Amino acid sequence: MELIKYLNKYFFTQQELLDITKITEQDLLKYQEDGLMPKCSYKLSLNIKSDSFFGLHDDEQEIEYYAKGYSSWLAIIQSLNSTEAIYSVFANRYKVAIERLKEQGYYSTNSKVTSELNEHIKEEWSHFLNGIYGLCTKSGLPEDIAAKELSILVINELSEHNELTPEQLNKLTLAVDLLDSASSLFAPHERLKSSRHRLVNEVRRKYQLKS
Numbered sequence: 001m002e003l004i005k006y007l008n009k010y011f012f013t014q015q016e017l018l019d020i021t022k023i024t025e026q027d028l029l030k031y032q033e034d035g036l037m038p039k040c041s042y043k044l045s046l047n048i049k050s051d052s053f054f055g056l057h058d059d060e061q062e063i064e065y066y067a068k069g070y071s072s073w074l075a076i077i078q079s080l081n082s083t084e085a086i087y088s089v090f091a092n093r094y095k096v097a098i099e100r101l102k103e104q105g106y107y108s109t110n111s112k113v114t115s116e117l118n119e120h121i122k123e124e125w126s127h128f129l130n131g132i133y134g135l136c137t138k139s140g141l142p143e144d145i146a147a148k149e150l151s152i153l154v155i156n157e158l159s160e161h162n163e164l165t166p167e168q169l170n171k172l173t174l175a176v177d178l179l180d181s182a183s184s185l186f187a188p189h190e191r192l193k194s195s196r197h198r199l200v201n202e203v204r205r206k207y208q209l210k211s
Contacts, residue, residue, distance in 0.1 A: 002188045007042055010184065011065040011134075014040065021074045028074075032129075036077050036086050040064035041134035042187070067133075067140030090128065090142050091121045097146035106175060108153040124149070136195065138184055147182035148195075151175045155199050164207070173209045176200055180211070 018025060031037035042065040050056070080086050098113055112120040124145060127133060134140035137148050154175035158168055179200055186194040204211055 004044070006185070006187050007044070007065045010068070011041065012068055012071065014064040014066065017066050017071060017074070020071045021078075023074065023078070031074070031077055035083060035129055037074065038066070038070060038129050038134055038140065039131035040066050041131045041140070066131075067135075067137075069139030069141040069144075070134065073141065087125060090125055091118075093142035094121050094124065094146050097143045098150060101147060101150050101178070105171070106150055106154055106178060108150060108157060110153045110157070113150055113153065120149075136184055136186070137182055144182040147178055151179035151182065152195065152199060155179065155203060159203065169207065169209070172203070172207060176203050176209060177211075 012020065014025070014028070018028065028037065032039060044063045044065070045061075076089055077086060080089070095117065098117070108114075124133075128140075128142075128145065133145045133148075137144035155172065158164060158172045158175070161168065164172060176199070180196070183194075183196045183200065185191070186196055191197055203209065
């Protein structure tokens with residue numbers, strides 16, 4: 001039950017997404033087949049048994065859950081309806097997010113966010129379409145994805161040092177807070193295996209960082 005509560009609170013079911021965006025299930029499937037729209041992040045297969053005055057009843061249901069940010073992504077798909085144009089929106093928003101974060105002091109020397117950024121964004125696009133970021137970021141959108149990826153790079157780079165200077169500790173605190181703000185809470189059964197647990201909770205504990 002905790003899983004269902006979590007999904008119903010933080011995600012849209014497929015039907016809710018369709019109702020909000022005024023599209024059909026066939027439209028959604030076509031957008032996914034065309035590589036424009038992410039797959040669902042969770043799929044529940046439910047076997048339901050009901051007992052009432054009218055007797056026993058068995059039912060089976062399959063429910064797909066999508067990140068709530070995907071309602072705005074569907075609006076982009078509907079307005080452009082071109083693979084190249086839609087990918088450009090994703091790539092440009094990702095790049096702008098990275099640049100803004102760098103201006104705010106989040107910096108990594110990793111080639112993923114420097115010389116190989118374009119190649120990295122192509123990989124991110126693939127993960128995005130597979131529904132991965134709908135699961136592990138709050139919105140599933142490019143801004144949260146960029147924040148998650150850059151903060152992880154910064155945390156991993158700083159964590160390589162045995163001892164950190166006060167300046168490095170401050171940078172680590174900011175990076176952990178950024179990851180905290182961009183990451184989903186994860187489903188109850190996933191939390192101890194999640195990047196949030198490993199790179200937010202455990203890093204705060206290890207370095208005695210304030211949340």
